Amino acid sequence: MRIVRHLQLDEWLPVIRILGLLLCVVAVMMLVPLFILLKEDDGDARAFLISLGITLGSAVLMLAISRKVELELKPRAMFVLTTLSWVLVSAYSSLPLVFGAPHLEVTDAVFESVSAITTTGSTVMSNIEGLSDGLKLWRGLMQWIGGIGIIVMAIAILPFLKVGGMRLFQTESSDWSDKVLPRAGGVAKAIGLVYVGLTLLAILTYWLGGMDGLDAVVHGMTSLATGGFANYDSSMGVYSDRPHLLWMASFFMLLGALPFVLFIRAWQDRAGVLWCDAQVRGFLRLLGWVIAALTLYRVINGEALFTALTQVTFNVISVVTTTGYASDDYSAWGPFAVVAFFYLTFVGGCSGSTSGGMKIFRLQIGLIMLGNHLRSLIHANGVFSQRYNGRALPDEVVRAVIAFSFFFFITIGGLALALSFIGLDLITAVTGAATAVTNVGPGLGDIIGPAGNFSTLPDSAKWLLCIGMLMGRLEILTVLVLFSPSFWRK
Amino acid sequence: MRIVRHLQLDEWLPVIRILGLLLCVVAVMMLVPLFILLKEDDGDARAFLISLGITLGSAVLMLAISRKVELELKPRAMFVLTTLSWVLVSAYSSLPLVFGAPHLEVTDAVFESVSAITTTGSTVMSNIEGLSDGLKLWRGLMQWIGGIGIIVMAIAILPFLKVGGMRLFQTESSDWSDKVLPRAGGVAKAIGLVYVGLTLLAILTYWLGGMDGLDAVVHGMTSLATGGFANYDSSMGVYSDRPHLLWMASFFMLLGALPFVLFIRAWQDRAGVLWCDAQVRGFLRLLGWVIAALTLYRVINGEALFTALTQVTFNVISVVTTTGYASDDYSAWGPFAVVAFFYLTFVGGCSGSTSGGMKIFRLQIGLIMLGNHLRSLIHANGVFSQRYNGRALPDEVVRAVIAFSFFFFITIGGLALALSFIGLDLITAVTGAATAVTNVGPGLGDIIGPAGNFSTLPDSAKWLLCIGMLMGRLEILTVLVLFSPSFWRK
Numbered sequence: 001m002r003i004v005r006h007l008q009l010d011e012w013l014p015v016i017r018i019l020g021l022l023l024c025v026v027a028v029m030m031l032v033p034l035f036i037l038l039k040e041d042d043g044d045a046r047a048f049l050i051s052l053g054i055t056l057g058s059a060v061l062m063l064a065i066s067r068k069v070e071l072e073l074k075p076r077a078m079f080v081l082t083t084l085s086w087v088l089v090s091a092y093s094s095l096p097l098v099f100g101a102p103h104l105e106v107t108d109a110v111f112e113s114v115s116a117i118t119t120t121g122s123t124v125m126s127n128i129e130g131l132s133d134g135l136k137l138w139r140g141l142m143q144w145i146g147g148i149g150i151i152v153m154a155i156a157i158l159p160f161l162k163v164g165g166m167r168l169f170q171t172e173s174s175d176w177s178d179k180v181l182p183r184a185g186g187v188a189k190a191i192g193l194v195y196v197g198l199t200l201l202a203i204l205t206y207w208l209g210g211m212d213g214l215d216a217v218v219h220g221m222t223s224l225a226t227g228g229f230a231n232y233d234s235s236m237g238v239y240s241d242r243p244h245l246l247w248m249a250s251f252f253m254l255l256g257a258l259p260f261v262l263f264i265r266a267w268q269d270r271a272g273v274l275w276c277d278a279q280v281r282g283f284l285r286l287l288g289w290v291i292a293a294l295t296l297y298r299v300i301n302g303e304a305l306f307t308a309l310t311q312v313t314f315n316v317i318s319v320v321t322t323t324g325y326a327s328d329d330y331s332a333w334g335p336f337a338v339v340a341f342f343y344l345t346f347v348g349g350c351s352g353s354t355s356g357g358m359k360i361f362r363l364q365i366g367l368i369m370l371g372n373h374l375r376s377l378i379h380a381n382g383v384f385s386q387r388y389n390g391r392a393l394p395d396e397v398v399r400a401v402i403a404f405s406f407f408f409f410i411t412i413g414g415l416a417l418a419l420s421f422i423g424l425d426l427i428t429a430v431t432g433a434a435t436a437v438t439n440v441g442p443g444l445g446d447i448i449g450p451a452g453n454f455s456t457l458p459d460s461a462k463w464l465l466c467i468g469m470l471m472g473r474l475e476i477l478t479v480l481v482l483f484s485p486s487f488w489r490k
Numbered sequence: 491m492r493i494v495r496h497l498q499l500d501e502w503l504p505v506i507r508i509l510g511l512l513l514c515v516v517a518v519m520m521l522v523p524l525f526i527l528l529k530e531d532d533g534d535a536r537a538f539l540i541s542l543g544i545t546l547g548s549a550v551l552m553l554a555i556s557r558k559v560e561l562e563l564k565p566r567a568m569f570v571l572t573t574l575s576w577v578l579v580s581a582y583s584s585l586p587l588v589f590g591a592p593h594l595e596v597t598d599a600v601f602e603s604v605s606a607i608t609t610t611g612s613t614v615m616s617n618i619e620g621l622s623d624g625l626k627l628w629r630g631l632m633q634w635i636g637g638i639g640i641i642v643m644a645i646a647i648l649p650f651l652k653v654g655g656m657r658l659f660q661t662e663s664s665d666w667s668d669k670v671l672p673r674a675g676g677v678a679k680a681i682g683l684v685y686v687g688l689t690l691l692a693i694l695t696y697w698l699g700g701m702d703g704l705d706a707v708v709h710g711m712t713s714l715a716t717g718g719f720a721n722y723d724s725s726m727g728v729y730s731d732r733p734h735l736l737w738m739a740s741f742f743m744l745l746g747a748l749p750f751v752l753f754i755r756a757w758q759d760r761a762g763v764l765w766c767d768a769q770v771r772g773f774l775r776l777l778g779w780v781i782a783a784l785t786l787y788r789v790i791n792g793e794a795l796f797t798a799l800t801q802v803t804f805n806v807i808s809v810v811t812t813t814g815y816a817s818d819d820y821s822a823w824g825p826f827a828v829v830a831f832f833y834l835t836f837v838g839g840c841s842g843s844t845s846g847g848m849k850i851f852r853l854q855i856g857l858i859m860l861g862n863h864l865r866s867l868i869h870a871n872g873v874f875s876q877r878y879n880g881r882a883l884p885d886e887v888v889r890a891v892i893a894f895s896f897f898f899f900i901t902i903g904g905l906a907l908a909l910s911f912i913g914l915d916l917i918t919a920v921t922g923a924a925t926a927v928t929n930v931g932p933g934l935g936d937i938i939g940p941a942g943n944f945s946t947l948p949d950s951a952k953w954l955l956c957i958g959m960l961m962g963r964l965e966i967l968t969v970l971v972l973f974s975p976s977f978w979r980k
């Protein structure tokens with residue numbers, strides 16, 4: 001009762017309004033497959049028409065409730081808005097999967113749309129080749145919307161909420177002290193343009209590389225979003241005989257995992273901004289070493305050099321950027337590769353990109369902390385300066401990064417335990433939890449490995465994995481604070 | 491060259507002297523099985539005679555080199571001494587296994603003795619029933635020496651070296667600012683008495699419970715040492731039809747994982763000192779919840795209540811105290827139990843006990859840190875006091891605990907990767923690395939699970955696991971600093 005009394009409607013009207021606006025975006029996105037399906041005279045058009053109606057209806061209702069409201073958000077409302085926006089967009093996005101030809105059960109449809117919007121890319125659908133063009137496009141579009149959502153959230157919202165050490169990337173554009181929308185406008189627009197531009201570039205490149213039109217569009221969108229949905233059950237395995245396509249995809253996945261603000265700066269200053277950034281350098285170096293080591297391992301085990309290099313590069317980049325395409329069953333590459341890919345699942349790309357996982361900057365800050373600690377054991381009275389990317393590293397950021405890491409692994413551990421209770425074996429439970437929270441996509445083992453599919457899991461496991469994907473996407477703490485009673489007290 | 495110049499012999503003579511004294515202890519210990527074997531007129535007597543000769547010879551040589559040296563140790567020498575003492579004692583302890591009836595290869599003998607001295611309890615030996623009484627006793631004695639070694643190290647050495655937040659337990663007895671031996675004397679003697687007393691109590695209890703003499707002695711020693719070597723290939727499984735023995739063993743394993751200084755204080759004050767201690771309470775609560783949950787899981791899966799309770803209690807206590815006896819193949823209890831036991835491997839008992847793992851106090855301090863961080867996200871300007879066990883918790887300790895945790899998991903992760911490179915599968919590599927570094931004993935999977943054995947692993951894997959067991963026992967950082975170049979500079 002005491003809690004309810006404090007929940008004044010005024011505080012939440014702006015939240016409802018922004019959610020309503022987001023649903024309008026979803027509705028507009030639904031127009032794209034609808035238009036194509038109508039042109040192709042496909043039965044799925046009806047599914048999109050119904051979904052569009054429901055989404056637009058809800059949006060209008062929410063906007064009507066919150067008419068003439070100032071878009072002023074307090075931190076508390078921001079936490080709630082951020083979490084709800086992912087949940088709601090996922091929920092409404094699942095509608096075409098229920099009403100369309102595959103007629104998925106609600107659990108499967110929600111799993112697929114949460115997996116899409118969070119850009120995880122785990123799928124419960126099979127015979128994807130047989131879907132209508134509209135539904136293929138919709139799967140790609142969902143990931144693409146999710147991708148831009150993440151970047152905007154990472155640049156404009158999370159630093160303000162001090163989640164996971166993201167304050168490190170606080171810029172003017174993330175200073176929300178008064179009003180929300182006007183300030184973020186400039187950067188958001190520029191980022192949006194870069195995102196659209198790079199996606200179009202990827203689509204064009206894939207098309208010139210020999211993909212058919214729809215494949216180029218969907219794969220272009222899911223590459224930049226580091227989403228990982230493909231138009232084929234064997235994912236990118238269909239292109240294994242056309243290695244140039246795998247190299248192209250590697251390149252665009254890599255772009256999707258770089259900090260998007262740096263693209264803008266690189267464009268403005270025409271300088272080596274990207275290579276000067278500590279996070280980007282660490283990311284590329286790590287990829288270089290891992291690809292070299294695993295290629296060597298493959299060659300030692302009898303694979304031809306070019307094939308090994310292509311397959312290792314593609315699949316390593318796919319996992320580290322948290323895209324999750326697979327071009328080969330890397331779980332059959334030998335135990336060293338299996339363990340390596342298990343670890344790589346956690347890494348993630350750069351902050352401010354579409355990728356998930358721990359993120360490179362957190363690993364780097366962790367290493368700085370550990371190095372300093374080791375030095376302090378040896379030189380008892382030494383004082384060690386902490387610097388990162390050419391600037392002093394505040395203790396507050398280090399603490400936030402550490403806390404994030406713990407919460408990250410505790411979430412994965414708890415989720416794995418819950419999955420094992422449902423009956424999933426150790427490897428499926430642990431790698432399933434990990435791949436969900438890191439938003440990578442494939443796990444390990446016979447069931448959910450790179451050659452597998454999530455469809456056979458029990459419904460309860462699918463719902464748990466949905467929670468995991470959403471928590472991972474929201475950098476865990478954004479969700480966790482909502483479950484603290486003191487959060488809801490004035 | 492620059493490094494060598496700084497290594498003046500003076501600094502290291504005290505180290506050599508203390509190592510020589512430790513080898514004398516090993517030699518004295520060898521007298522016990524030798525005496526029994528001579529009485530039984532067993533061929534293994536010769537093996538112990540040779541081993542004793544080599545050990546005593548080395549000891550005398552080392553003491554001769556370091557005659558008339560003041561036992562004054564600088565921190566640097568202390569790090570080296572601590573690490574070397576475990577390596578050397580393990581090495582010399584392996585001799586009877588090479589010269590005795592099983593005639594183990596050097597790799598196997600060293601693995602077995604490192605596993606014994608570090609109280610890990612993983613074994614490469616089979617048909618343990620067929621060993622001579624002397625060798626059975628020797629396996630128990632090695633663990634027993636290791637057990638007291640750990641307690642002394644945890645109370646008197648590690649707090650001084652500031653390793654892993656152990657400074658929290660710094661008392662007068664761990665203030666080494668001037669000379670080494672005299673100060674620690676009092677507490678060390680009292681702890682030694684408690685250790686001997688409790689071991690005798692365990693032996694007597696086991697004997698009254700129906701074990702034969704030698705089994706009571708060996709199991710008494712390996713229970714208090716939370717070592718886990720048993721006189722049977724099926725470990726404590728031989729007592730599954732005599733549940734009272736499993737309950738007795740559960741009790742003594744539990745004692746072995748409690749802080750030994752508290753036994754002294756409890757004895758002196760005759761008060762509820764043990765139950766007032768935050769670490770002990772957290773430990774018992776954790777055990778209570780885990781046992782309740784797993785018993786319920788077993789009962790739901792059709793096991794009888796008393797059998798379920800007995801087996802769950804015994805095996806959970808065995809893993810959490812890092813003893814590593816098995817009375818049943820818990821890896822066949824279903825996926826939830828498998829994942830739970832995997833997690834429990836990392837937990838460990840209380841600091842200042844014979845147990846390994848992360849230790850309860852580190853988990854508690856981690857939780858305090860995480861709770862404070864969550865609160866700081868909600869109340870941006872709040873200041874939160876950190877208290878543990880009724881006292882203020884210094885930031886320095888929190889940092890050390892966090893750094894330890896990271897190094898702990900990085901060590902396990904690195905070791906697992908190396909093991910996978912040798913060809914061990916994911917589960918064997920990861921749980922093998924974990925069980926070595928936590929000094930628990932059994933891993934998971936078909937090969938090294940509770941029903942398995944380490945004998946079939948490749949030699950290189952055995953050596954890597956030896957390094958893992960020693961690093962775990964030395965709380966990782968004690969070893970890591972030795973590999974830092976700046977450690978060796980003046």
Ligand SMILES: [K+]
Pocket residue numbers: 119120121226227228322323324439440441
């Ligand atoms: K993904």
Ligand SMILES: [K+]
Pocket residue numbers: 609610611716717718812813814929930931
């Ligand atoms: K053990």
